[in-house]
């Protein structure tokens with residue numbers, strides 16, 4: 001084997017390190033913490049991978065970095081832009097697996113939807129990721145690598161001035177259950193929050209979970225960011241069917257964990273996501289169960305525990321094997337009105353990027369058949385017209401928003 005190949009194999013990926021870990025690693029090279037901060041800023045704030053260009057680092061340190069380390073970026077398989085400005089990347093994470101990252105621009109913010117696993121073991125009925133099964137956890141470097149790639153690619157494409165940010169918010173709502181990949185997730189969250197990294201406030205980073213009670217408790221202690229809980233049903237029997245994890249983590253325990261989380265949360269409410277499935281969970285009676293649950297009343301509730309919350313209704317994004325249908329718009333509106341009449345702040349998620357299958361929170365089936373993923377994506381790429389220039393797309397998105 002060639003020497004440079006051997007060196008590459010043993011190189012550490014600096015994207016795996018939050019600042020404390022990077023400082024510890026740099027200390028091993030005899031470097032002070034402040035050097036690690038400089039290096040961290042080069043990587044995350046400037047998007048630099050080439051150690052030779054990190055001009056304020058001593059030459060000896062740069063040489064050591066070249067020898068022992070690398071910034072191992074993700075390999076994009078495709079980048080697609082929707083007419084509404086949404087951008088979706090598919091990244092190859094090896095072994096026939098691809099993960100999805102979606103950027104959603106809005107007037108006052110740019111949100112990146114990040115994946116935490118290749119596949120997912122929870123297996124929710126209405127989720128195409130769940131239908132694929134679980135392949136593997138992403139590493140910290142692969143989680144933060146999605147933000148690294150998207151932020152710096154967008155800055156270049158949008159021609160942003162130094163110091164301007166493309167991404168202002170992160171939601172862990174891509175593929176996977178983030179709290180089932182806790183060890184890799186927490187350092188990635190810390191990098192998002194770090195002033196030497198992406199400098200996002202805790203309110204602007206949201207972890208979405210299907211309801212891993214014990215892990216919600218840990219997140220509260222280790223790194224309390226905004227929390228979204230995928231509810232989908234407010235009685236245990238129906239939720240057992242839709243979110244199999246509910247058989248172990250009952251609604252009453254979940255409500256207790258939410259209540260406890262709020263003591264440390266950066267926002268004074270939990271966001272409950274509710275995927276609207278025609279004839280399954282979308283009646284007025286189901287809406288009343290939600291009202292009871294979060295008020296701490298009724299059979300599924302934690303008695304007496306009211307959960308300050310906002311409800312986000314997500315129109316179901318259909319995929320062939322689900323056997324489920326999206327609730328009609330009028331039903332979604334009627335459901336929302338029942339909740340609102342009870343004083344619950346309720347929003348209906350806009351469907352974005354429909355033309356590029358970029359629904360946040362679901363990988364629209366492309367990677368289901370893992371052996372075929374490469375072939376299919378290649379074919380699709382060839383069939384697609386060239387992406388429109390970003391500036392024109394951004395303008396169109398702004399126009400649509402007015």
Ligand code: SAH
Nearest residue numbers: 127173176177208209210230273316317361
């Ligand atoms: N595993 C985490 C985060 C990823 S899923 C969780 O379940 O919360 C992000 C959101 O997308 C969840 O609320 C999930 O319920 C929702 N979702 C999944 N599949 C969907 C679909 N086909 N249509 C609409 N929303 C879906």
Ligand code: SF4
Nearest residue numbers: 120122123124127130
């Ligand atoms: Fe996993 Fe979330 Fe999909 Fe459920 S909805 S299968 S937890 S990714």
